[in-house]
Each structure stands twice: as C-alpha cells, then as structure tokens.
Amino acid sequence: MNTERQGIGMTSARTRERLVQRLIEQGIRDPRVLDRIRNVPRHLFVDEALASRAYEDTALPIGHGQTISQPYVVARMTEALIIGGTPDKVLEIGMGCGYQTAVLSPLAGRIYSIERIEPLLERARERLRELGIRNVRFKHGDGYEGWSSQAPFDAILMAAAPTALPQVLLDQLAEGGRLVAPVGPEGRQELLRFTRHKDQFHRERLGFVSFVPLLGGVT
Ligand code: SAH
Numbered sequence: 001m002n003t004e005r006q007g008i009g010m011t012s013a014r015t016r017e018r019l020v021q022r023l024i025e026q027g028i029r030d031p032r033v034l035d036r037i038r039n040v041p042r043h044l045f046v047d048e049a050l051a052s053r054a055y056e057d058t059a060l061p062i063g064h065g066q067t068i069s070q071p072y073v074v075a076r077m078t079e080a081l082i083i084g085g086t087p088d089k090v091l092e093i094g095m096g097c098g099y100q101t102a103v104l105s106p107l108a109g110r111i112y113s114i115e116r117i118e119p120l121l122e123r124a125r126e127r128l129r130e131l132g133i134r135n136v137r138f139k140h141g142d143g144y145e146g147w148s149s150q151a152p153f154d155a156i157l158m159a160a161a162p163t164a165l166p167q168v169l170l171d172q173l174a175e176g177g178r179l180v181a182p183v184g185p186e187g188r189q190e191l192l193r194f195t196r197h198k199d200q201f202h203r204e205r206l207g208f209v210s211f212v213p214l215l216g217g218v219t
Helices: 015-027 030-039 048-053 071-082 100-109 118-130 167-171
Strands: 060-063 066-067 089-093 110-115 137-140 153-158 173-183 188-195 202-211
Touching: 015 071, 015 202, 030 071, 030 100, 048 060, 060 118, 071 100, 071 153, 071 173, 071 188, 071 202, 089 100, 100 118, 110 118, 118 137, 118 167, 167 173, 173 202
Parallel strands: 089 110, 089 153, 110 137, 153 173
Antiparallel strands: 060 066, 173 188, 188 202
16 A cells, blocks of 8 residues: 555655644744745665655765754755845755755845755756756855855855854855855854945854854865
8 A cells, every 4th residue: 555645655745744834833924934844755765774764854975074953944944045035046055965055045046056065966966957956056065155156145054063164155145145154163053144235244143053064165
C-alpha cells in the first residue's frame, strides 16, 4: 500500500502541514513563506537515512561538519528579507544543501549563492536543477568577500555566523537593501537585519539563534 499517497507517510502532506502549523504558532505569518515550507520537499535535501526526520523543526547533518538550517530559522530569515517586496538580486552566503535557496527562489528575482565547500555546492546545484529551480547562480568561494562583480544586491542573507559583520558585505547592499545575518560567537549569536539608507545602516535585532560559524577560505 502506498502510504505516501494516503497522506500518512513520513514525508506526506499531513506531516508537512504539522510543521507549517508549528511555525505559525512560533510567529511566522507571511503566507508566501509558509507556502514554500509546505511545498519544498525538505526530505530531498538530506540523506535518505534522515528523510523521516526532515519535517521536524530541527537542523540535521548534511556532511562536512555542516547542517541544513532549522525550518523555523529559514522561515524567519526569508520573512525578514522579503518584507515589503520581492528583492530582485539576492546574495546568499553559505548555500549548504540548498534548502534555504529553494525556499527563497520564487520570492526573489535572481539568487547569487556562495558556498566554500565544493562537494556541498555541487550536490546543491544538482538538487536545484532536479527541482526545476533556475534563477540561481552558483559560486565556489569565500563569502567573506561577497560577490563584488554582481553587487549591489537588494538583499543579502547569511547562513553562517561571523563574529562581527564584514563591512565589505554591507558595502555590497543597494540603497534600501537589507542584510539578514546571525552575528556573534558560537552559542551567543543574534539574528540582525541591517537596512541601508545612503551610507547609514539601520540595525534591528530579531532574536537569538544558533548557526555554524562563517569560516574563511575554501575547501
Ligand atoms: N541554509 C543552508 C545552511 C547551511 S550551513 C542549508 O539549509 O543547507 C552554513 C553553510 O555555510 C555551510 O555549508 C558552510 O560550509 C557555509 N560557509 C561557512 N563559511 C562560509 C564562507 N566564508 N563562505 C561561503 N560559505 C560558507
């Protein structure tokens, strides 16, 4: 019997809906974001052995000492980035398995995504292609430097935490653009949003979070 089709499988519509309800209870409001959480097949972004846990609201290992971000955090960051309109050009730092990229893809014009671990980048590239996601450009590189040839960006999203925000990334924001990033040492990171007004950056605090650190160099 096909449990998937009956809607009682570990990756079924019902399982996903439970996750969506949980995020609503935790304060996620934007229907565009909730729809993406409902529709992006998170189980395809983790190892088959972990697929049954893919719709729990938790980070899971993706190899190379990295994790797929927790759905709540992905939803919160996406919401913080797209409030007030769809950004045309987005820079993503720390692509990992590509889940955050997939959630964001129809809510942005074009996404420029950087990952420092090449095998993760290549697998993410493959997955997104299989899912028919085409508005993403990939770069194997060090996100500390941003992507100057494509700047300025309407939005920048960081999936790994620097201890202090590199000025070079703020400089790659367009006028009115937003940067959302976890900032701080491991165990004491805060999610921050910076909005650019000319050469001023308005800073908002969005709550405490736990991310892997932003590391220098590539592997
Ligand atoms: N949102 C991603 C999160 C992956 S974890 C997902 O859901 O899969 C954060 C990622 O940031 C890791 O893959 C790590 O390799 C990457 N990373 C860390 N420092 C980086 C840097 N300086 N440049 C680019 N990527 C970096």
